[in-house]
Amino acid sequence: MQTKRLPRVFIVGGGFAGLAAAKTLAEAPVEIMLVDRRNHHVFQPLLYQVATAALSPAEISAPIRTVVRDQKNCQVALSEAVGVDLAKQRLIFKSGHIHYDYLILAAGATHAYFGHEEWAAVAPGLKSVEDATAMRRRILLAFETAEYEGNAEARRAALTFGIVGGGPTGVELAGAIKEIAGQAIPKDFRHIDTSTTRVILFQGGDRILPSFPTKLSEKAQQHLEDLGVEVRLNARVTNVTNHGVHIGDEFIPIRTVFWAAGVKANPIGATLGVPLDTSGRVIVQPDLTVPGHPEVFVVGDMAAAKSANNGEPVPGVAQGGIQMGEYAGxxxxxxxxxxxxxxxxxxxxxxxxxxxxxxxKAKAVAQIGALKVSGFLAWILWGLVHIAFLIGFRNRVQVMISWVWNWVVNSRDARLITGDAQIQVTLPRSSDFVPDLPETAAAPHGQPAPEKVST
Amino acid sequence: MQTKRLPRVFIVGGGFAGLAAAKTLAEAPVEIMLVDRRNHHVFQPLLYQVATAALSPAEISAPIRTVVRDQKNCQVALSEAVGVDLAKQRLIFKSGHIHYDYLILAAGATHAYFGHEEWAAVAPGLKSVEDATAMRRRILLAFETAEYEGNAEARRAALTFGIVGGGPTGVELAGAIKEIAGQAIPKDFRHIDTSTTRVILFQGGDRILPSFPTKLSEKAQQHLEDLGVEVRLNARVTNVTNHGVHIGDEFIPIRTVFWAAGVKANPIGATLGVPLDTSGRVIVQPDLTVPGHPEVFVVGDMAAAKSANNGEPVPGVAQGGIQMGEYAGxxxxxxxxxxxxxxxxxxxxxxxxxxxxxxxKAKAVAQIGALKVSGFLAWILWGLVHIAFLIGFRNRVQVMISWVWNWVVNSRDARLITGDAQIQVTLPRSSDFVPDLPETAAAPHGQPAPEKVST
Incomplete structure (x- = not known):
């Protein structure tokens, strides 16, 4: 009673694109293997809320196994695919390879630093749950450092945050950091006034949110400035160090810098040996396949695709990934x-x-077809859309409760500094603290504690 | 207009004991400095629920600054005190020292391995949020490994969990792991039947929960065995390796072992130069002070204290810490x-x-005064008491919602495997997976995938 082997479809990546592809194939007579190096799907549009202590990682994540639990033709492997042999139809892992009949590459993208990869250590980006908790740690540690920093200049730098990149992630991060500092935590500190925190958004181009209509870019900038965020347009970052940001000849002392400026595609695309664009994305055929290989699809942030209806590039957003994944499936x-x-x-x-x-809070911009709205209405819309697209009923309920709570009491409760190795110890700033060690004797501890600082 | 300097009280540790001391001093004319190397208080009795993916870390934690935000005489420092100079009344940090008028040491305890500290790497314990997420990762990775393990013996070991120590933490962990495996995740896996997971609880003494009345120890063991947990009494662990647990001559292959057996006090107690007990706890005077130093108190898990009413040692539980902290304050x-x-x-x-x-689920034991209950009633009582003692109204609401949810749908939704470095990649178990590298060629991959395994 031998049965014919079902065609095997490998999907690399459990993000929006990969999951959409898997679901589209739910009823098909195929054997799906969904491969991801993480066990969970992350709802990336809300990752900045984990970084800013508004939500917990589990609230915006779902175990991939659970997402496809009822789809009997889909297996899941916690594994990292590192290459593709197009000619032999093999997906390559670190320790072996396996044959595919169809392949959908949906492994996403990571940060790019315009050739300055050394900036990654001082200006981290936001793509994973680990990135988000690391960013949260840096934000919270900046305030802890400022609280006991006796030197006014160093304190000022500790209370300054820089965000490089004025797309949605940069804009949302800048607003959220300013909100924490101004509303959620001021009463927690004795020596500093956190509401004086500076947040500077650096945008290389002449407007923020360049993918939005000009009108909404202006509105968004207005909203940010109302909140107190400084928006620097045409500001091309020329260097980033532990001490601050260089814009040409100008140097701005900033202790905490985040990167939201560029992305590069997952390197597995480069192993195909087909043309890539400058961001490392695979230049796909109009049907999202690789030239000469109709059995291999590249979708989501890994694909440089043009939309057939208008000839425009498909944007690197969740909807783009979902629609490409559905098409490939x-x-x-x-x-x-x-x-x-x-x-x-x-x-x-x-x-x-x-x-x-x-x-x-109550500030957003939205463009839906011909409709352009900003302010409270756009904010409600934003909330509804994000709740609707979250995976998992429980996540929806949890996130809604968290949002209502944060909104009512102006709180950010997920303020955990975790990760042992990177906890930097601050010292009590006090008139009789005596530094012992020569290397710290030069540090500005031991100075009289000023009253509430509001430089 | 010079004012007299207020007496300065240093509190080391923001756990139950330290926070209780700080709160008791809320109205006193003193200047409190609360020092902790973490920025958050952790509700330790529920840490095992983070480790078993039922709750998120933020749900059982509260930023220490926020806890004392309205207590104007209390400052908080994210810092690690490393020693005390009793004679000079100095609290010593890594980079300096500072004078105290009063000192309350409440820095808690960590795991102890009975002189076998090398077991720490293979059998981690549970004291911090980082410990809990690391434990969660190990539990979830065990199932991922088993799913694609072709060798039946290795698969059996991957689906076996050992917990060393039959106190409350060990008992609660054992029950929770068995519940995840049997109820929350079976439908997520294609090749293994997770409900066949073995959980073995090793207890050195002749009953579990030795601090409880004998009757309740028996009840608890019955509950555990009803769930399917194997309870091994009088089982003294003689070695723990990556491969399993040795009990004298007996060897049990276990991939994942957790430690809930012994604690040792924070090493800052040893710098006092006063007598300690075998667990490194400071043997305090009847008024919880250090001999000869009525200005220095040691409370909570750092103190070896006897209760004056009955001469019994004060147990290392939350209530003990809270009562000692209140007394010192x-x-x-x-x-x-x-x-x-x-x-x-x-x-x-x-x-x-x-x-x-x-x-x-619906299984617990409780002893309150002369009242001894077990089963559903004890379970409800347990839930109410834990909710009541959680810090933060929002945490209470969140935890209650999470519990009701987990109870209704038998789910454990916080199933995140995080921490890049330690993700172990599993390979698709499939008839045509071809291992490439010599070191993995010997591994049992590439064997035909068996049907649903239920060894």
């Missing part, structure tokens, strides 16, 4: 069944369902 | 005011408010 389903469907009879077209970015 | 308050109070006119007495331990 649908194409494979049809191919296996020997049928065709309206969706895949044509080349891939991206349907823009709109853009949303939140700046702060 | 009250004593200092009286001393500063030149008054006395009923509490501190006598030596410290511990008032046992009861003991509680939970084994699983």
């Amino acid at each position: 649908c194409a494979i389903r049809n191919r296996v069944a020997g049928t065709s469907s309206p969706l895949t009879r044509r080349p891939f077209s991206y349907h823009d369902k709109g853009s949303l970015a939140v700046i702060g | 009250c004593a200092i308050r009286n001393r500063v005011a030149g008054t006395s109070s009923p509490l501190t006119r006598r030596p410290f007495s511990y008032h046992d408010k009861g003991s509680l331990a939970v084994i699983g």
